[in-house]
Amino acid sequence: MKAVFYTAEALLWAEKLGETPWPLLPVANRPLLDYWLETCAELGISRVQVILGEGAEQVEEFAGTGDRWGLEIQYSFARASEQPLDYLRATSDRWTDGLFFIGGAFFLRRRQAYKSAGLKTMEACLHGNSDQPHFLYGKNGSEVKTLLDGNPGSKRGLEQAHIHPYVIDDIPAYFDLNMKMVAGEFSRYLTAGFSNTKGSSVGYNVMTPPSAHLRSPLIIGNDCRFGIMSTIGPKAVVADHVIVDSRTTLTNCLILQDTYIGRNLEIENKIVSGNRLISAIDGTAIKIDDSWLVARNRPDMRTEDLVRYIILWFLALALALVQVVPFCILYPLVWVTRIGAYRREVFHDPRTGFVTLPIFQKLKNRKSVVYRLFRAATLDRFPWLLLALRGRLFVCGHPPMRHPADDEVIKQLSQYYPAVFSYADYSRDSDRLVDSLWYAHIRSLFEDVKILIKSLLYRFFRGGSK
Amino acid sequence: MIITCSKEHGIGVIQVSHALTAATVDSFREQLLNWQSAEPAVKNYVIDLKQVDFMDSAGLGTLIAALKRISEQGGDMKIACLQKKPRMVFEITRAYKVFEICDTVDEALKMFK
Numbered sequence: 302m303k304a305v306f307y308t309a310e311a312l313l314w315a316e317k318l319g320e321t322p323w324p325l326l327p328v329a330n331r332p333l334l335d336y337w338l339e340t341c342a343e344l345g346i347s348r349v350q351v352i353l354g355e356g357a358e359q360v361e362e363f364a365g366t367g368d369r370w371g372l373e374i375q376y377s378f379a380r381a382s383e384q385p386l387d388y389l390r391a392t393s394d395r396w397t398d399g400l401f402f403i404g405g406a407f408f409l410r411r412r413q414a415y416k417s418a419g420l421k422t423m424e425a426c427l428h429g430n431s432d433q434p435h436f437l438y439g440k441n442g443s444e445v446k447t448l449l450d451g452n453p454g455s456k457r458g459l460e461q462a463h464i465h466p467y468v469i470d471d472i473p474a475y476f477d478l479n480m481k482m483v484a485g486e487f488s489r490y491l492t493a494g495f496s497n498t499k500g501s502s503v504g505y506n507v508m509t510p511p512s513a514h515l516r517s518p519l520i521i522g523n524d525c526r527f528g529i530m531s532t533i534g535p536k537a538v539v540a541d542h543v544i545v546d547s548r549t550t551l552t553n554c555l556i557l558q559d560t561y562i563g564r565n566l567e568i569e570n571k572i573v574s575g576n577r578l579i580s581a582i583d584g585t586a587i588k589i590d591d592s593w594l595v596a597r598n599r600p601d602m603r604t605e606d607l608v609r610y611i612i613l614w615f616l617a618l619a620l621a622l623v624q625v626v627p628f629c630i631l632y633p634l635v636w637v638t639r640i641g642a643y644r645r646e647v648f649h650d651p652r653t654g655f656v657t658l659p660i661f662q663k664l665k666n667r668k669s670v671v672y673r674l675f676r677a678a679t680l681d682r683f684p685w686l687l688l689a690l691r692g693r694l695f696v697c698g699h700p701p702m703r704h705p706a707d708d709e710v711i712k713q714l715s716q717y718y719p720a721v722f723s724y725a726d727y728s729r730d731s732d733r734l735v736d737s738l739w740y741a742h743i744r745s746l747f748e749d750v751k752i753l754i755k756s757l758l759y760r761f762f763r764g765g766s767k
Numbered sequence: 768m769i770i771t772c773s774k775e776h777g778i779g780v781i782q783v784s785h786a787l788t789a790a791t792v793d794s795f796r797e798q799l800l801n802w803q804s805a806e807p808a809v810k811n812y813v814i815d816l817k818q819v820d821f822m823d824s825a826g827l828g829t830l831i832a833a834l835k836r837i838s839e840q841g842g843d844m845k846i847a848c849l850q851k852k853p854r855m856v857f858e859i860t861r862a863y864k865v866f867e868i869c870d871t872v873d874e875a876l877k878m879f880k
Contacts, residue, residue: 563824566859578855587852591789591823594859 302399302440304341305389306334309354309379310405314471317586318557319574322356323406325363326475327557329482329490330504330522330540332363333469336490337403338370343417346401349374352388386432390449397442406469407435408478409459411489419462424455428466435468472584476572479538479555483520501534504541508713522558526713528735542598544738555581559598561742566594598742609746613696614689616753617721621686628683631675639664640672643684648701651717655704656693659684679760685721695720697749699737710734716741722752727759770795772802778879779809780872784818787826787853796829810842813875817848822856831865843867845875 308324315323325332334351341349349372353360357378367374379388385404389396407428425444429435436459439445448454459466469475482490485500500518504525509515513527519534527533528547537551540558545551548565556562557574572579575597579586589595635641643659650656661681663672675681688694694701698718702711711717714737724736740748771782781799785791803809814830816822834844845867849857857863869875 565861567861568859571855571859578859580851580855583851585851585855587821587855589823589856591825593824594856 302344302346302401303396304337304346304349304401305352305403306337306349307352307379307385307388307402307404308334308360309352310385311355312406314475314584315406317472317577317579317584318475318572319577320356321557321574322354322359324360325356326406327538327540328408328478329487329520329538330502331490333406333408334360334364336409338364338367338372338374339490340409340420341372341401342370344401344420347371347373351376352379352385353377354379384433386434386449389437389445393442393446393449396439396445399440399442400437400445402434402437404429404433404437405435406475408467408469409436410465410467410478410481411486412463412465413489415463415489420464423459423462424457426454426458426461427452428458429468436466472572472579472586473581476555476581480536480553483518483536483538485518487520516552526735526738528564528732544598544735544742546735546739547732553581561592561596561598561739563592563594563596592743596743605745609744609749610695612746613749613753616750617686617689617696621683621690624678624680624683624686627674627678628680631671631678631680632683634671635675638669638671640667640669641675641681647704648719649704649707649711649717650693650719656719658688658694658701677761679757682721689721697722697752698744699723699740700725700733707733710737714738714741718744722756724752726752726756770798770802772798772806774806774809775876776879777809777811778876779803779806779812780815780876781812782815782818786821787816787819787829788821788823789825792825792829795826796833799833810837810840811879812837812842812844813847813869813872813879814844815847815872816850816853819853820850822853824856824860826853827856827860827862831862834866843879845869845878847872847875 312323315326318326324334328336338349349367351360351364351374353376361376364374389402423438425439425448427434427437427448437448439448455461467478469478487502501515503521504523506523507521507525509527510529512529514532516532516534519537521533521539522541522543524542525539526544528545528549530548531545532550533539533545534552536553539551539556542559543556545562546564549562549568551568553570554568555572557572560573560575562568562573570581572581573595576589576595577586578589578595641661641663643661645657646660647655648658685694689696695718698720700723701719710733713734724731724740725733769784773780783795787795837844847869848871849868867878869878
């Protein structure tokens with residue numbers, strides 16, 4: 302038997318959910334295509350043909366050669382004028398050993414009584430209309446031919462194998478399927494190595510502070526971070542690489558991968574995909590260009606990082622040139638009058654492990670014009686700027702993390718950019734860990750320039766009084 | 768950003784056009800303050816958001832600031848005709864707990880009686 306998956310059709314409702322091609326849209330954190338391929342493996346099908354449309358590269362990258370499922374996958378593109386049924390009829394001589402066809406966003410929803418043996422003994426059947434079938438199954442050439450000629454086959458269809466033929470034809474249907482899965486059905490699809498203890502599934506590398514509440518049933522993917530006093534669940538599906546900031550509540554919702562959810566929000570009956578917010582009830586979608594609410598996390602930015610680093614280096618050079626004369630005049634005065642001085646502290650370093658950095662500290666708690674000028678002009682950071690010019694620090698990024706005080710924070714950062722300026726310079730109530738994770742995902746030239754300007758201005762107007 | 772201000776039964780009706788975002792909040796705030804200065808007798812307000820199709824956290828923050836200022840002056844403010852997309856922002860930010868939201872301007876005006 303051969304399997305054919307027709308994914309060339311564009312689905313308008315799926316486009317609202319972001320850039321992910323619809324065959325890869327997650328159902329309980331697994332791509333739809335993954336379920337299809339798993340079913341093929343259960344049926345003993347070894348050869349699969351995927352007919353590609355938009356997002357072909359991503360689909361091919363995900364499924365590859367099919368080795369993961371023990372399958373052999375071939376890819377082809379649909380002709381613009383050709384409907385799936387036309388293709389199946391034109392190539393009917395290839396289906397003499399039987400055909401397992403899925404066209405469109407179709408989910409084989411297993412009922413409680415489902416057993417994989419039932420699939421193998423299933424009679425020929427067809428779902429969808431005769432022009433555009435969603436599902437077609439025949440064990441031999443004559444059964445397939447009968448179905449292609451318009452005969453629907455078994456009246457019970459997939460139900461004979463205790464499978465509900467679930468057509469995902471809009472956003473509410475897609476959301477509803479995910480909610481059904483999180484409510485308990487996902488355990489019917491678990492493969493070896495997974496556990497659904499207490500109706501919950503939590504992936505690898507998920508960080509939850511003690512004050513965060515996880516309420517089952519819920520499904521959480523890998524590499525997720527939850528802020529303090531956040532509440533996740535019941536009935537929340539959270540995909541991979543999601544950051545939820547402090548005091549935010551997620552209930553009855555679906556959060557797709559690479560998403561940041563801001564502070565003190567309430568997400569209910571919604572789908573959030575990056576910076577897109579979609580109503581699960583009527584499919585209304587908005588794109589929010591406001592990173593305080595919801596935003597997209599960006600996974601790989603090596604080229605951008607390099608460009609950012611070079612431009613920021615020149616900005617640091619300009620700043621250091623402006624500061625060198627005032628520093629040479631004011632620091633001796635500050636030091637001689639014993640108002641402040643540098644002392645060295647040990648910090649984490651991404652390359653060498655640890656590094657000692659000079660920290661300027663006020664020695665005497667008395668008002669001084671010289672000290673105020675020194676701080677307001679950010680001259681206390683002049684040695685750090687020199688280190689940035691030598692490539693030992695970034696200009697903008699994370700605040701350098703102390704050793705051993707910040708060891709726990711460092712453990713949770715996959716990317717660490719110790720820098721001269723950070724959010725902490727102008728946002729006093731910032732959460733060190735969440736801000737660091739946030740910066741690692743949102744970092745850009747614009748963000749760095751914003752941090753630099755805000756830090757300098759804040760210190761100019763407020764820094765001198767500290 | 769243009770806001771149209773009128774007075775109905777002694778209540779200020781502020782009709783807002785376009786999106787209420789970081790780019791437009793300054794203009795909104797300025798025009799509202801100017802009208803409030805010109806009409807010091809008006810204590811209660813209805814903000815008509817019928818033509819507002821998008822709002823971000825800055826827009827929401829400005830509405831909350833306006834509500835706070837009006838409340839401090841002994842008045843009240845209600846939101847009317849909230850559209851689908853800004854309503855979603857109200858929902859996720861819990862702003863619906865802060866504001867009284869009415870379906871129409873008339874309904875909001877009646878609530879002041």
